[in-house]
Amino acid sequence: MTTHYEKFGGSAFFTSLTAAFYQRVAADDVLRPMYPDSDLAEAERRLRMFLEQYWGGPTTYGEERGHPRLRMRHHSFAIDSVARDRWIVAMRAALTEQNLPPDDDMELWRYLLGSAYAMQNIMDDAPPEGAIDVTPAN
Numbered sequence: 798m799t800t801h802y803e804k805f806g807g808s809a810f811f812t813s814l815t816a817a818f819y820q821r822v823a824a825d826d827v828l829r830p831m832y833p834d835s836d837l838a839e840a841e842r843r844l845r846m847f848l849e850q851y852w853g854g855p856t857t858y859g860e861e862r863g864h865p866r867l868r869m870r871h872h873s874f875a876i877d878s879v880a881r882d883r884w885i886v887a888m889r890a891a892l893t894e895q896n897l898p899p900d901d902d903m904e905l906w907r908y909l910l911g912s913a914y915a916m917q918n919i920m921d922d923a924p925p926e927g928a929i930d931v932t933p934a935n
Contacts, residue, residue, distance in 0.1 A: 800853025805901060807854065815845040817891035827883045852905075877919040885913050 805811070819841040822828045832840050846858035888909050892902065 801901075801904070802849060802852045802854035805852065805897060805905065806895075808849065810895060810897075811845050811849045811852075811854070814891055814895055815841045815848070817894050818844070818888055821887035821890060825883055825887060827880050828887065831880070851908075875919055876917050878917060878921050881913050881917045884916075885910065888913070 802811075819837045822832065822840075823837055834840070843858070843862070846855075846862075850856050850858040889906070892906060892909070895902075897905065
């Protein structure tokens, strides 16, 4: 049975994806300040290991860091819709560069997009235009 890790291209794929993503993070005025280290290499390595493990590759992330606990690990960062959307744009561009077959791209993208929304921990003040108003009536 082939894992998604293998189907996507194994270590070479995830290394390329995370490198392309962190090149964009390094140049982004909203995302870059969230990484206190002068070198993004360790953050890039952690994301690569996490994605590899999640998609059926080596379990190095778990062996080194334990359970991912993504929301807990990101809780100390102020992630609003602006930061979330910058992350989404950077990751979408990095993923596009990888030239996965469309079905594989969509499967991985759905996961990444959902993760980006799940990490947002500062909610917008107003609901987006067209959202259902659930405010209780007086």
